Amino acid sequence: MDDSWAGYNQPLRLIVVRTPHESKRKQRVGKRIGDFIYELFITSHPQVGLTGCDLLNLYYGRGGFEKLLGDEDVEQDCDRWCSWHPYGQEFWQILSQWVWNWRLWTGFAHQPQPLRQTIWVGLESEKTTLPENPASVDEPLVLSQVHTPCPPADSAGYGPMQVAGGWARSRGKFSGSDFTLLNERTLECPAGNSMYRREVRQSRLGDLLILFGINPRTCQQCPLKSQCLADGSKETGGRRITFLLSLR
Known part of the structure; x- marks a missing residue:
């Protein structure tokens, strides 16, 4: 400045x-x-x-x-x-402060006080812990041993696709059975709009859960959204349908 x-x-x-x-x-x-x-x-x-x-x-x-x-x-x-x-006045102030300092020194000598010290904690040495079962250098760790990858949805080890049970029918909404499965990647809603596969998950039992989704703007402009979306929905995620592939 x-x-x-x-x-x-x-x-x-x-x-x-x-x-x-x-x-x-x-x-x-x-x-x-x-x-x-x-x-x-x-x-x-x-x-x-x-x-x-x-x-x-x-x-x-x-x-x-x-x-x-x-x-x-x-x-x-x-x-x-x-x-x-002015020089005489400055000398008087310096002399007064010097006398004051001497008074403090004599007071400390008459009534000594222990010196306060700040004790800092020493640096701790880093403890290196070895794993219980270290992997051998000759035998590298396989990726499948760490995290088993999710198999493809069209794998031969799974049965036909079935819609997962939902809440919609009990609330007077469109359930999963009202949606038509066109192929393994495309689904048609009751309004005739296409829904596409978004995510494939694997359950603890080994079954595959295939999640189909749609653009939220399509649901916002749909005349049947009151029969499809949940009551009080903010309409920011669109409708989701889950299909199940049971492990044979």
Whole structure:
């Protein structure tokens, strides 16, 4: 951000902090916009020398020494003007702070306090666990041993296609028996629209479940959709019919 027109010789950097607004706490600083509180920080330090996190840590950690500075101002009036020259006044403030530091040192020597240390947990060594039955290098693992692939729907080991039992007949809707099977990949609905094979699944018993589907837009424009789709349906998926191929 270039503010040379305002008298700043170096370019300024703008840091924006956004925190969620808490209704139970009173807002002290920042500007509330919606559900967030925004705070702006401006600095002339480049990002290479001082990152945004460093600046925020300095700002939010200022409360640790502001109380000590407040006690110093109460016990020692170092801000009073006691010299006719600016250099003399600056010397007085430095001398007052030096005396204050000596008072703290003597107080710590009279009432010593244990030094607080942060103990970091050491890095744990990575434990390498070998499998119980590792596969041999000479005998590679076959894909069929990991996941048995689904056989094709036209396999000779299956019987004829039969429509799976559904809920539609008990609710006064078109059931699977109202749909005509044209071939292994095409199905015709009662309205004369074509439905195509979408997915083939295999049950735990080994039977194949063939799912036929249709374009949802076709169902939305169909005059018989009230007799085909479920009550309260959003009409986003279209009608689905499942056929069963029993394992011989």
